[in-house]
Amino acid sequence: MATPLVVSEVAKSFTMHLRDGVRLPVVANVSFSVKAGECVVLGGPSGVGKSSILKMLYGNYGVDEGQILMEHDGRLVNLAAAEPRTVLEVRRTTLGYVSQFLRVVPRVSALDIVAEPLQARGVVAEEARERAAALLAKLNLPKELWALPPATFSGGEQQRVNIARGFITDHKILLLDEPTASLDAKNRTVVVEMIAGKKAQGTALVGIFHDAEVRDAVADRIIDVSEFSPRKHAA
Numbered sequence: 001m002a003t004p005l006v007v008s009e010v011a012k013s014f015t016m017h018l019r020d021g022v023r024l025p026v027v028a029n030v031s032f033s034v035k036a037g038e039c040v041v042l043g044g045p046s047g048v049g050k051s052s053i054l055k056m057l058y059g060n061y062g063v064d065e066g067q068i069l070m071e072h073d074g075r076l077v078n079l080a081a082a083e084p085r086t087v088l089e090v091r092r093t094t095l096g097y098v099s100q101f102l103r104v105v106p107r108v109s110a111l112d113i114v115a116e117p118l119q120a121r122g123v124v125a126e127e128a129r130e131r132a133a134a135l136l137a138k139l140n141l142p143k144e145l146w147a148l149p150p151a152t153f154s155g156g157e158q159q160r161v162n163i164a165r166g167f168i169t170d171h172k173i174l175l176l177d178e179p180t181a182s183l184d185a186k187n188r189t190v191v192v193e194m195i196a197g198k199k200a201q202g203t204a205l206v207g208i209f210h211d212a213e214v215r216d217a218v219a220d221r222i223i224d225v226s227e228f229s230p231r232k233h234a235a
């Protein structure tokens with residue numbers, strides 16, 4: 001499909017249960033679409049709702065109104081209304097996510113953490129590990145770390161393991177939450193190249209990048225999330 005992701009009139013507010021159920025509107029009328037091979041960056045000031053939109057797109061946050069349409073397995077799925085089982089199925093094969101921080105699994109090596117999403121899609125262990133090793137090498141993770149669980153790694157080392165895990169599959173839609181925040185200039189450049197590679201393969205990307213240089217290097221379009229501020233719509 002030429003447009004793998006269509007977001008239509010999505011609205012979200014948080015209910016503060018510890019404050020007498022006060023409702024805090026965050027975004028309203030969020031509408032945009034992302035074409036195959038395009039990288040859309042969510043911009044705007046701190047607290048405007050960028051991460052909340054990304055979490056709704058991944059199905060981590062519920063959606064009050066609107067639709068999040070994704071082409072999955074030859075059909076259209078509205079992730080905003082999908083059953084948890086469907087959300088998990090879409091995540092396995094269509095929708096990838098690189099979070100800001102690695103979720104460390106005790107006793108599992110960096111190499112196996114990176115190889116796991118491929119094995120979950122049926123690739124044999126040896127090939128999955130080879131591809132994981134190639135990505136870790138590309139991201140300059142020292143080889144002596146590959147067999148170790150990343151719990152003791154530095155912030156930038158953990159982030160590179162996380163990026164490798166998110167980029168190893170060929171998901172058609174990839175969400176990136178500040179993937180370069182803890183990286184040095186050399187590795188930021190590697191990630192910019194990896195994003196360009198995904199675009200060339202036809203992946204639709206949505207990301208948050210606070211680093212202006214990275215943002216300008218990867219973005220085809222920047223959406224100012226202030227446009228979706230409920231206060232703006234009420235005015």
Ligand SMILES: Nc1ncnc2c1ncn2[C@@H]1O[C@H](COP(=O)(O)OP(=O)(O)OP(=O)(O)O)[C@@H](O)[C@H]1O
Pocket residue numbers: 014024026044045046047048049050051052053
């Ligand atoms: N789980 C939550 N419960 C209550 N309020 C939340 C929750 N998540 C986010 N918010 C609120 O929603 C608003 C938007 O937060 P969000 O993290 O989406 O902003 P952001 O644009 O990503 O900010 P930043 O650039 O600082 O990361 C903020 O006012 C925040 O306090």
